[in-house]
Amino acid sequence: xxxxxxxxxxxxxxxxxxxxxxxxxxxxxxxxxxxxxxxxxxxxxxxxxxxxxxxxxxxxxxxxxxxxxxxxxxxxxxxxxxxxxxxxxxxxxxxxxxxxxxxxxxxxxxxxxxx
Ligand SMILES: CC(C)(COP(=O)(O)OP(=O)(O)OC[C@H]1O[C@@H](n2cnc3c(N)ncnc32)[C@H](O)[C@@H]1OP(=O)(O)O)[C@@H](O)C(=O)NCCC(=O)NCCS
Numbered sequence: 001x002x003x004x005x006x007x008x009x010x011x012x013x014x015x016x017x018x019x020x021x022x023x024x025x026x027x028x029x030x031x032x033x034x035x036x037x038x039x040x041x042x043x044x045x046x047x048x049x050x051x052x053x054x055x056x057x058x059x060x061x062x063x064x065x066x067x068x069x070x071x072x073x074x075x076x077x078x079x080x081x082x083x084x085x086x087x088x089x090x091x092x093x094x095x096x097x098x099x100x101x102x103x104x105x106x107x108x109x110x111x112x113x114x115x
Pocket of ligand 1: 029030031033034088089090091092095096097098099100101102103
């Protein structure tokens with residue numbers, strides 16, 4: 001089956017998905033590769049979601065694979081003047097090693113836009 005990937009701002013997704021990404025983020029095989037390796041509490045997660053509102057410097061997108069939430073792609077330190085940002089990515093560990101990471105990278109290069 002062809003892979004259909006879509007990106008939606010985390011603030012525009014349903015509450016269940018907004019909460020589910022904390023589980024992916026806290027998974028041992030994800031957080032060990034992140035800048036902040038701490039376990040994120042429910043309160044911290046809720047505060048983080050609130051902090052994204054009206055925030056021009058960071059955006060978080062849920063990547064949907066065939067309409068199922070599968071990962072998170074997040075440009076931070078967005079500098080619209082110099083057109084630069086840092087880019088982070090992590091997947092639902094159930095989706096590791098299925099080509100999704102490479103697909104997202106190619107998509108971003110091809111479209112020349114921040115996903
Ligand atoms: C990194 C990540 C996004 C890669 O996505 P993925 O869909 O699992 O990767 P792909 O299936 O597209 O694999 C791409 C290639 O990278 C390799 N690869 C994937 N994760 C790797 C890892 N942690 N270490 C070394 N190689 C890795 C794969 O073996 C594959 O190589 P191959 O084509 O030679 O077989 C995903 O593993 C992830 O979310 N990891 C945890 C968070 C993280 O490390 N984020 C990046 C730092 S912010």
